[in-house]
Amino acid sequence: MATKILVIDDKQMMRDSVGGTLQRAGFQPIAAGDGESALALTARHQPAAVITDLKMPEMDGLELLSRLRQQDDQLPVVVMTAYGSVEAAVTAMKQGAFDFIQKPFEGDELVMTIRRAIEHRHLLKENEALKTSTDSTTQAPALVGRSPVMRTLASQIQQIALSSGTVLISGESGTGKEVVARTVHAHSPRRSRIMLSLNCAALSSNLLESELFGHEKGAFTGADSLRKGRFELADGGTLLLDEISEITPQLQAKLLRVLQERQFERVGSSLSMEIDVRVIATTNRDLEKCVQDDTFRQDLFYRLNVLPIHLPPLRQRVEDLPLLAEHFLTQLALREGREAKRFDPDAMKLIKQYPWPGNVxxxxNICERASVLTKGQVITAPAIEPWLGTPATLGGGASAQLGLRRLEDLEREQILHTLEQFNGNRQRTAVSLGIGVRTLGLKLKKWKEQSLVPQAV
Ligand SMILES: Nc1ncnc2c1ncn2[C@@H]1O[C@H](COP(=O)(O)OP(=O)(O)OP(=O)(O)O)[C@@H](O)[C@H]1O
Ligand SMILES: [Mg+2]
Known part of the structure; x- marks a missing residue:
């Protein structure tokens, strides 16, 4: 079904011309000759956007605009203004018009403006959906583990959840930083509010800035419409900033200001906004070391490190392995509506010996693979052995050998070996090892810098 656009003008010729252009562009125009019928048609047809003349005899465009916005404040309204009447356009924009277009205009310009209006509405709706969906699913995630560290962590989380202080969660990739962050939010007084997240390593600096703080329409090329940032959208709730070590010095300064003053401006705006957002940051690098190396601001580090949580790697909480494995196998079984499979004692022994460089x-990942590929109910050691490092590092008597070697060396060997198996395909290597492809990239980059791996990988 074509998208409906309401066209309002007291002149039949103008209605026909605008309507014709919109129709040729694939929209379904609905025409109204005055404000009253426009309001009635809006209620009946729920158009995606409205384009209206400003000067009309009975109800003028500005009045119509305000009545339309009372009906639906997200309905984008584009006003058509006479050539040279910039003032009228400015007034309309101040009163909430989405955009204006000056007569006489080209068909292309009209279609572009309408498309932008629709896109804008789409974004608003998406944001709303995002809010409701997160609201309704703010249940505490399962944080499995009964090892001493995990017990301490659980009570620490309860304490931390009660305050609004900034939390810094550190730990290797895959140790459960996100689960912990969600647990903090789910136990906090903000639990009924939104929790949003953003991976700071995944975006370029400019994009990240506008994702965090939003931008005004026209703030830069491509900023076609106003966009709210995560800080604004998460107001009252929690914002999770993943891989915080990756942000540029310029953004570090901006972030410092939000944390200090709870204020920020959208990109391209001078208007300060006050917000109440709890920030949780995660890092798999040692931020203190980043401070020493001058890649991370010390003042920002202190602002973030108000409530620190450190997640030890899985190899340091071996007691949790059986419980976690059982948890994952049960989850998979539930998802597929069948009985849970289990590891036999030899398989469990192997699991306990393996150093888990990709952590939880x-x-x-291994549980999922084993569960899918095992025909019976019991998963045996030979079934999982090929996935857990090379026999040379893990075979008979391997634990003695393991103790003498640095884990990072083992990890590097394992990664190189897997890369070779997949002919250098990083995506497949990362999936197979259960780590993110970016994490893999970062590791390789670091090792290349230290000349620990060939430059060609
Ligand atoms: N204690 C735990 N109990 C249950 N599931 C866990 C636990 N820890 C981690 N997981 C699961 O392991 C996976 C990885 O955890 P998570 O995404 O929280 O790690 P992370 O530390 O944020 O990793 P990265 O640094 O790569 O972003 C997730 O699917 C998560 O649900
Ligand atoms: Mg994470």
Missing amino acids: RELQ
Whole structure:
């Protein structure tokens, strides 16, 4: 079904001409000759956007605009203004018009403006959907583990959840930083409000800035419409900033200001906004070291490190392995509506010996793979052995050998070996190891810098 656009003008010729252009562009125009019928048609047809003349005899465009906005404040209204009447256009924009277009205009210009209006509405709706969906699913995620560290962590989380202080969660990739962040939010007084997240490593600096703080329409090329940033959208709730070590010095300064003053401006705006957002940041790098290396601001580090949580790697909480494995197998079974499979004692022994460089995520991955590929109910050691490092590092008597070697060396060997198996395909290597492809990239980059791996990988 074509998207409906309401066209309002007291002149039949103008209605026909605008309507014709919109129709040729694939829209379904609905025409109204005055404000009253426009309001009635809006209620009946729920158009995606409205384009109206400003000067009309009975109800003028500005009055119509305000009545339309009372009916539906997200309905984008484009006003058509006479050539040279900039003032009228400015007034309309101040009163909430989405955009204006000056007569006489080209068909292309009209179609572009309408498309932008629709896109804008789409974004608003998406944001709303995002809010409701997160609201309704703010249940505490399962944080499995009964090892001493995990017990301490659980009570620490309860304490931390009660305050609004900034939390810094550190730990290797896949240790459960996000689960912990969600647990904090789910136990906090903000639990009925939104929790949003953003991966700071995934975006370029400019994009990240506008994702965080939003931008005004026209703030830069491509900024076709106003966009609210995550800080604004998460107001009253929690914002999770993943891989915080990756932000540029310029953004570090901006972030420092939000944390200090709870204020920020959208990109391209001088208007300060006050917000109440709890920030949780995660890092898999040692931020203190980043401060020493001058890549991370010390003042920002202190602002973030108000309530620190450190997640030890999985190899340091071996007691949790059986419980976690069982948890993942049960989850999978529930998802597929069948009985849960289990590891036999030899398989469990192997699991306990393996150093898990990809941490909990890697374990989850192995459980899933084993569960899918095992025909019976019991998963045996030979079934999982090929996925857990090379026999040379893990075979008989391997634990003694393991103790003498640095884990990072083992990890590097394992990664190189897997890369070779997949002919250098990083995506497949990362999936197979249960780590993110970016994490893999970062590791390789670091090792290349230290000349620990060939430059060609
Ligand atoms: N204690 C735990 N109990 C249950 N599931 C866990 C636990 N820890 C981690 N997981 C699961 O392991 C996977 C990885 O965890 P998560 O995404 O929180 O790790 P992360 O530390 O944020 O990793 P990265 O640094 O790569 O972003 C997720 O699917 C998560 O649900
Ligand atoms: Mg994470």
